[in-house]
Amino acid sequence: MLALFLLVRGGGEEARAGQVAAVAADGGYAGAGGAASGPQPVTEIDRTFLVKVRQAGLWEIPAGRLAQTNGQSEAVKRAGLHLLDGHSKLDQLVREDARILGVDIPNEATEEQKGFVRQLEAARGAEFDRIFANILRSSHGKIFATIGEVRAATQNDLIRRHARVANETVLDHMEVLEDTGLVEARTFAEVEAAVTPPS
């Protein structure tokens, strides 16, 4: 009885698959997974994500430059070069994707981020290295969690692609910052407190 049911059900699915294939051949469906063509939803979370990616570039590119002039260790200078390179590419992508999706993105970093840049401008040598590694590792840890949330729930293909590239960039930046050996335990604790949802 069960076998018969499965057989009938299986046959029904084949028939539906045939219908979908016919529609696809007709141009009615586009993209992977049978997603309908036409504009895809861009949620407030998707918009905020693009804004955050744009603003990350607006302060991390200056921070990466400052590492070359004010930094002391080779590992900090190397991390700075990764920030420069990663955000130059990501910034190009975010401006492109924001234009396609009709999302307004800012031309200025947040007040907090501008404050970070001022702190870095005022520091030199070992003090610069310590501030650089900890402030940047903290902000990367927080946005890493945001990217996971966005990628998990977005319905927009372009945002999915954007999240993939941003994820790779942020992961690379976390690693080069950790490679400096200067990230303190309290920085990880601060990130943990910021990304853990209240229970």
Ligand SMILES: [Fe+2]
């Ligand atoms: Fe970064």
